[in-house]
Amino acid sequence: MVWASQHGEPQQWAWTGGIDEWRLVDISDKQVRIGAAVTLAQAVRFRELRSLISAVIDGAAVVGSVQLRNQATLVGNVCTASPGGDTLPGLYVHDAMVEVVNAAGSRRSVKISEFLCAPGKTNLAPGELVTGLTLCGLAPHEGSTFHRFTQRNALDLAIASVAARVRFESDGQTVAQASLALGAVGPTVLDVADAAALLVGHALEPSRLRQCAALAAESCRPITDHRASQDYRRQLVQTLTMDVVAAAAARARGSIAMTL
Ligand SMILES: Cc1cc2nc3c(=O)[nH]c(=O)nc-3n(C[C@H](O)[C@H](O)[C@H](O)COP(=O)(O)OP(=O)(O)OC[C@H]3O[C@@H](n4cnc5c(N)ncnc54)[C@H](O)[C@@H]3O)c2cc1C
Helix, strand or coil: CEEEEECCEEEEEECHHHCHHHHCEEEECCEEEEECCCEHHHHHHCHHHHHHCHHHHHHHCCCCCHHHHHHCEHHHHHHHCCCCCCCHHHHHHCCCEEEEECCCCCEEEEEHHHHEEECCEECCCCCCEEEEEEEECCCCCEEEEEEEECCCCCCCCCCEEEEEEEEECCCCCEEEEEEEEEECCCCCCEECHHHHHCCCCCECCHHHHHHHHHHHHHHCCCCCCCCCCHHHHHHHHHHHHHHHHHHHHHHHCCCCCCCC
C-alpha cells in the first residue's frame, strides 16, 4: 500500500498490488527489471534472479520473516529507506536505477544512491510513485554476495551489513572490477569505492583483503545505540567485508552456488 502525501497527511491511496504490469520481472541480456508489486518472496523464488543479482536476493531472503516477505515488496524495502534495509547494499552493487512516475505520467529514472537521501527519506516528490527497479546483472567470471550481522536470525534489523561484487579477468585470479556497499553504518548505504578499488588489478591475497576491509571499516560512519557501539559496528564491517568479498569471489569462480 502506498500513499501520496503532502504535509505528512495521506491524501491519495494506491494499491500497487492491483497493477498487473507492476508484478512483472523482465530479463533482457544482463539487464533485470523488477516491477514495484513484486514481493520479496517472489524475487527469492525466481531462479534466474539468484544467479543474476545474487547479493540482492541474499538480502531479500532475510528480510523480517516468511510472512513479511510474502507480503512486502522489494520496492517497499527501498522506499522505506532504512539505513539497514537488507536489500539496499545489494542494489547498490548492482547499480540499481529507481523508476519514478508522477500523476501527470512523466517518468524519471534515479540512481539508488541519489534516491535514498537520509534515514526514512527518499527524493520522491508529492504525487510520485516508484514503478520498478532496473539492475545490472552479473557477467561471466563475476559474483556478488550480501552478508549481515543480527542478534537473532529472524525479525531483527542488521547491526551492520555488507554487499560485494567481484569480477575476475579470464585468468580467474586477477580482479578486474569490484564494488562494495555498507548497510546500517551510516545515514544511508555507503558506497566504499576506495576500499573496493584496492582489490582491482590484483589476486585476492589475504593481505590485500585485510587492507580492503580495514579501509571499509575506516570509511563507515556508525552510531552507538542500544543495539551496538560504534566500535563494535566498525569491527563487524571489517569482518563482514573479508567474508563477503571471499564469498563473492567464490561465486564468481562458480565454486559456491546459491543454496536458497
Ligand atoms: C516486524 C517487521 C520486521 C522487519 N524486518 C526487516 C528486516 O529484517 N530487514 C529489512 O530490511 N526490513 C525490515 N522491515 C521493514 C519492512 O518490512 C520492509 O522495508 C518491507 O520491504 C516494506 O515493503 P512493503 O511492500 O510492505 O512496503 P510498505 O510498508 O507498504 O511501504 C513502505 C513505504 O514505502 C512507500 N512505498 C511502497 N511502495 C511504493 C511505491 N511503489 N512508490 C512509492 N512509495 C512506495 C510507502 O508509502 C511507505 O512509505 C521489517 C518490518 C516489520 C514490520
